[in-house]
Amino acid sequence: MTAQAPDQLRVDGHWLIVLERTLNAALPEEGCALLLGKTKDKSLELHRVWPCCNRWEPARERDHRFLLDPREQLLAQRWAREHALQVIGSAHSHPTSAAIPSQTDRELCFGPTLMVIASGLGNKRWRAWWLSGDDDGCEPRELPLRQGLAAGDQRLGK
Template sequence: MLLSGHCLIVLERTVLAASPAEGCALLIGRRHAEALWVQRIWPCCNRWEPASERQRHFQLDPREQLLAQRWVRERGLQVLGAAHSHPSSPAVPSLSDRERSLGPTLLLIRSGLTDDPHPLRAWWLPEPAALPGPAPEALPLPLEAPLTGDLGE
């Protein structure tokens, strides 16, 4: 998996801005054989109901998903998966995350814990039928290019 420094900044700002609720976004890019290249972050609203449970759950807004699908088709890209935050737990997919994924899919999770040694982790989730087995191994998160200088943010 490859993630640009700019996408990393947009992703972190998007999911952390929703705190104390879980923030969420779609991951847009290209797939080359086994490699995934995340090129865009599509911020989404967390529409989980009841709203009082949004600190522990998320649901992507279906209208935003449809708009993103149309946008990526027009540009020859793909929705590779989704990202969300865990404001008060590690960046590891919960059983609920794994059960609700429409795999196979890419999942990025950003922990809100200040002492988490791996606050952002990536996961390739298999088909839901592969549950309830153990959680998959985290994927490496190499950046497309090192973060240097001013990104104009």
């Protein structure tokens, strides 16, 4: 993952459908996935969604906490390398709260990284965040989420 902050996340609409179904399948718990893609110029491009199991313990807290399985992370990294991609970040759901990184999300992140959050509330369902992980910690900066890997400029999450 590049340490330089991207200026946007470009997503093919198909992968948003896959991501939405992956996260919804975990309800009422938080769902989670790894995001595989590429860095192109100053943009991140999402090319694949790697569904993951929420391994947070104790299990009764999975409605507001998630933990990616380290074995799934290793498999995703290996697969991504074999297909000229990289793990560009992760996604998870906030079934009962806004699509903003929680204090726990920020404390447990290893930046620099991309974090996409889907909310079960309100109009702005999808939001993308860049967490730098520099001396300021993992302070989130919202990224525009744009549909289409080509020339389109349709904003998502609004």
